[in-house]
Amino acid sequence: MGSPEFAIPILKTLANSYEVVGVVTQPDRPAGRGRKVKPPPIKNLAQELNLSVIQPPKVHNPGTINQLIKWKSDVIVVAAFGQILRKNVLEIPKYGCINVHASLLPRWRGAAPINAAIYHGDTETGITIMKMDKGLDTGPIISQQTIQIDPTDDAGTLSKKLAELGGKLIVEILSQYLSGEIPIQPQDDTQATYAPMLKKEDGLLDFTQSTEQLERKVKAFSPWPGTFMYWADKTLKIHKAQANYQASGEPGKTTRRDNLPGVYTKDGVLILDEVQPAGKKRMPGRVFLNGAKDWGIGN
Numbered sequence: 001m002g003s004p005e006f007a008i009p010i011l012k013t014l015a016n017s018y019e020v021v022g023v024v025t026q027p028d029r030p031a032g033r034g035r036k037v038k039p040p041p042i043k044n045l046a047q048e049l050n051l052s053v054i055q056p057p058k059v060h061n062p063g064t065i066n067q068l069i070k071w072k073s074d075v076i077v078v079a080a081f082g083q084i085l086r087k088n089v090l091e092i093p094k095y096g097c098i099n100v101h102a103s104l105l106p107r108w109r110g111a112a113p114i115n116a117a118i119y120h121g122d123t124e125t126g127i128t129i130m131k132m133d134k135g136l137d138t139g140p141i142i143s144q145q146t147i148q149i150d151p152t153d154d155a156g157t158l159s160k161k162l163a164e165l166g167g168k169l170i171v172e173i174l175s176q177y178l179s180g181e182i183p184i185q186p187q188d189d190t191q192a193t194y195a196p197m198l199k200k201e202d203g204l205l206d207f208t209q210s211t212e213q214l215e216r217k218v219k220a221f222s223p224w225p226g227t228f229m230y231w232a233d234k235t236l237k238i239h240k241a242q243a244n245y246q247a248s249g250e251p252g253k254t255t256r257r258d259n260l261p262g263v264y265t266k267d268g269v270l271i272l273d274e275v276q277p278a279g280k281k282r283m284p285g286r287v288f289l290n291g292a293k294d295w296g297i298g299n
Contacts, residue, residue: 001025001059001097002079003040006159009167010079010100011042015049017171021071022052024059026082060086068092074178077170078132087134095178097132100166102159104128104144106192109137114162115155116195119220121212124148125158127166129173131184138192140184143173154222203227207252211243211268218270229263232294239282240274256296260285 001024002011014020023046031038046053052071056064059081065088068076073093078085079100090097103113105128110116117125126146133139145165149158176182203225205214218241221227227238231254244257249264256262262269276282289295 001076001081001083001085002042003082004080005041006102006163006166007042007079007081008045009163010077010170011045011049013167013171014077014174015051018174020049020051021073022054022067024054024056024064024068024081027055027057059083060089065089065092075174077174079166084136085132090132090134098142098170098177099128099130099132099137099139100170101128101130101137102162102166103195104146105130105137105141106187106189108193108195110195111197112195114159115198115220116193117149118153118155118158119216121216122149125162127162127169129166129169129177130187138187138189140186142177142182142184143169145169154219156223198225200225205229205238205263205270207263207265207270209266211245211265211270214265214270215241215243231292234278236278237276237282238272238274239276240272242271242273244269244271254296256289259289261289261292261295 003026011020011023023042025040025042028037028039030036043053043055054064054067068089069092075095076093076097077100078097085097101113103117104126108116124146126144128144129142130137130139131142147161147165173182198221203221205217205227207214218227218238222239228235229238230236244262245268247255247257247269248267249255251264251266253264254261255264255269257269257271261272261275263272272285274282274284275288277288
């Protein structure tokens with residue numbers, strides 16, 4: 001069970017080592033500027049591998065339950081599926097459902113663990129393989145592996161690293177789990193933190209925050225849901241930015257630094273390296289300034 005790009009390496013490695021009897025993913029949905037209906041990335045891979053695919057709007061509906069029972073799977077592997085599994089699904093396979101989660105549980109339970117790790121300044125993260133229970137990422141831990149978060153990582157690059165790691169780890173430990181060789185450990189609930197699902201409006205930058213916080217947010221929200229500010233009564237998307245502490249001014253006021261657009265923050269300037277004005281393509285900050293004559297005037 002999986003849906004986005006993150007799930008692809010997990011399915012690939014499983015299909016190379018085990019008999020995958022079926023794939024469950026989210027329904028096709030409109031996406032992009034044209035709002036054309038597109039399948040989840042995992043559906044495309046499943047079809048390439050000639051695997052049976054179902055796309056239930058609700059995984060716990062009777063038809064889906066019947067199909068899961070017919071497949072007679074020993075175990076269900078879940079990777080960023082996007083739906084909550086109830087008890088009636090969790091109890092179908094002989095060895096339960098196990099989840100490939102992109103954090104070092106119990107830190108960053110929830111829908112957006114990769115974004116949360118970057119936004120909160122974590123220096124490391126990793127993959128947790130856990131046996132699922134009825135709680136949200138609360139089940140016992142089967143295995144974990146840690147990686148460092150590179151200072152240049154954004155959520156997109158870190159997600160790719162973690163997806164590859166998840167694919168390797170699940171195949172390394174699955175046979176041992178199925179044979180009962182791995183002791184599973186309960187999570188320490190007192191150490192739990194939560195990473196809620198992100199929405200587009202969460203990407204609005206608050207320039208009363210510190211420069212470091214804002215720089216981290218741009219990375220944490222890239223490529224989705226993205227960060228933005230308002231300028232000249234229009235939305236300006238911020239794709240890449242860096243901290244600068246060599247000047248100070250009123251938070252939210254625009255400025256120019258080394259021919260790049262910047263915005264004053266609580267303790268410095270956020271330099272906008274790559275932006276996207278409303279209705280236009282992404283562009284370097286320097287190019288944006290050529291057409292933004294009023295940016296930073298008088299600052």
